[in-house]
Every structure is written in structure tokens, then in C-alpha cells.
Amino acid sequence: MCLGIPGKVLAIVEDGGVRMGKVDFDGIVKDVCLAYLPDIQVGDYTIVHVGFAITQLDEASARESLALFHELGILEEELGASEDTEAGP
Amino acid sequence: MKYLDEYRDPELAARLFDEIRRITTRPWAIMEVCGGQTHSIIRNGIDQLLPAEIELIHGPGCPVCVTPLEVIDKALAIAARPEVTFCSFGDMLRVPGSSQDLFRVKSLGGDVRVVYSPLDAVKLAQQRPDREVVFFGIGFETTAPANAMAIVQAERLGLTNFSMLVSHVLVPPAISAIMEAPRNRVQAFLAAGHVCSVMGTWQYGPLVERYQVPIVVTGFEPLDVLEGIRRAVTQLEAGRAELENAYARAVRPAGNQPAQAVLDQVFELTDRGWRGIGSIPQSGWRLRERYRRFDAEARFDVGHIHTAESPLCHSGEVLQGLIKPNQCPAFGTQCTPRNPLGATMVSSEGACAAYFQYGRFIPSERVEVAG
């Protein structure tokens, strides 16, 4: 839960007055709130916590982290939880 | 070396280990604050590959682990109500309350759901005006901006069927509490990188000053942790106490200011009990007065809560770094991730779970370092 996962902003939309976006985590695409990064643009990388982009990251670091997380299976673990899935750390 | 092949850059890892070995002349105790760092350390055997002089003390930075039992019991009572749809991060479902966990409430027919983001719970409240949707708002400064935004959004949408059970905890007061504990052995801190992505590093300078303790803002990948340790040891050996940022790629000194503004708008400081540790003054956030109508504790009278921690569990000592998980008599026998007696065995960020997952059954086992 507390882990932040880097991803790439694919699209930015306005949803109910909130700045939202689609973020790609190495193939897994999620809706992410971008309200806290008002300057982030499509194509930029960010670290996402529980559906919120909290800080920007350069592409090289983001890619390195993603590769590592992918290897360790952390991506699925962190992003897998959707509505009504069973809990599991 | 046993684990080095698994590093993203084994050569760099080896160089960092060599450098740490070279500069270490005396015993040092360093605390990694964040549970993600603990996980990384145990998974990669960092503690076993470091020189014997360096002891890593696992800090209380696992939000699942420190959420007070009383709050868990309140969550269970609220989740069991027929009109409530209770939403939580997945890690909270198996956290043992006094007599059961959320998972059990769910299997008994409670409407308990795992959501990825607190905004999902807001959306659910919007779609289901017939249900009381409650979100379990726990965590450190990393999850707080998300929870704060959920409150703002619920207000914007005029929702009357959304509320949050808030139990936020903060890192800087925990560092103070650790430094002021009579039995404290911590001589340097690796501060939690993503907490600082949100809050910046400015809160930590005064702590460095007051306690003359090195604080190194550190990421949680193995190489990040090693670099944080290297910098902490360098300071300790030189007799310096400074604030350093070893995670500059994700942490700016000012932090995320839009997030800090919303946090300040929604939350105010409060005393907070930490599971296994006790109350720490001004160590948490609760909803400000103007958002109190979204406070689940105020909305649902859960009556008198009687808490009872398992008498076998030593997680308080684990969380304070006084014992290692495998020194707890119940570790791996009565207490396992499938049947956890304490919160530190539940979350993958908990020290007991990390020790169990990576087979650390024997206390102070160290591997021979070859090469």
C-alpha cells in the first residue's frame, strides 16, 4: 500500500472537477489522480501512491525502477487490487 | 555473495558494500523508518551482507502495523453494520482486531471491499446513495494526500453517505519519540523517501539539530538503501549529524506543495496511539472541524470498545527495534502470515512478515561473505 510505483502519463482528463489521467505501469494502465502535479504533461513519468501521482520522476529512473518491480512481481501485487478482489499483501 | 546476483546492478551493489566495509570502524545502529525499506533489506539480505558492526533496526514505518487496535476494532464494528459498505486498502483485511479481522466480517456477510484508491470509495458512494460508504483512511504522509482529496471530492459532490475512519500517523513525531525513549539505541535514520516526496525534507532539519542524529532521506530499492546506509555511516564515522537527501530523483526539499496545501486544509494534528508503541503526542492527523461530518467515528456510535491484544505477541518490542521478529517465541510457530497474531505479521511491510517470507527463522544468522 505504501509503496510508490513509477508510471508514464498517457492521457490527462478532467473528471468531476478533478485532474485525472491514465498512467501506464509497464503495461498495466490505471486511472490516476493528477491533481497534486498540476504541471505534469502527457509523456512524463511520476510515482503513484494509492491512485495519486505525488512526485515527478525522470524517465531513466522510472524505467529502471519499473524493470526491477516487474522482476520482483511487485507491480501485480500493488496494482492488482481492484474492487472485491481478495486481500493479500 | 549469496544475494548479489539479484541486484539490478550487482557491480554497483558490490562496490557499495565494499565502500561501507572500508569506512566502518565501530559498531553503529541505524534505523530504516519505512516498512518498504525493511522489506527490501530482508529480501536482499542487506543486513547479512553488511559488516557485523552495522545493525539495522527496523522502524515503525508500516502503517498497517501501527494502526491502533482500538481503531481496528472500530473498523470491524462499523463494517459489520448492515447499512455500511466498508472500503479499505487490501493490506488491512487480515489485520487482527481483538477477536476477528475484516476478512472474517466479510465472510460473515459484511459488505467489505478492497479498493485501490480512496477515490474509488467516493465513486461507490456516488453510485450507491442507498449505502453508507465508509473508507478506512490510514497510513503515513504518503497516503494522506489521497485520503484528503477523497474528502474534498465528497464535499464537492455534496455526498452525505460517505465518511472516513481516519487514523493517520506521521513520521517526524515518531522519530522524536524513538530518540527520546530511554532504551533508544538508534544513532542514525534512513528517512522514508516517499513520505519526503510529499512533505519535503524541511521537517527533518530541526530533528537533526535537536538530537544531533544523522538523517538520510532514502529510497527503498536495494541500491537506494545501500546508498543511504553508506551516507549514514560516513556521517557517523566522521562525527557529523546532517540532513542528506540520497533520493533526490523523487524528493524535492519543498516536497509536493499542492498536496501539502490540501493536507492542511483537511487535516489537523492530534495525539495518536501507535499499535505496540503507545500514544505519541501530535503524531497523527484527524479531520478538521469543518470536515467532521465526514468522520465515521462521529457518524457511527460503535459503543464501548474493549481491546485485547494477543498476550503472545511481542510486536511492540519489534516495532521499537528492541527485539528482532525471530526472537519472538511465537514467530513462525503460533504466528505466521496465514494466522497472524500481530499486525507486524500481516502486511508485507511488517518486519515479522518480511522475516517469515525470507526464511529468517534463526536469530542473528549471518552469511559468510565471499569475495
Ligand code: SF4
Ligand atoms: S512474530 Fe507474530 S506474535 Fe511475534 S511479534 Fe511478530 S506478529 Fe507478534
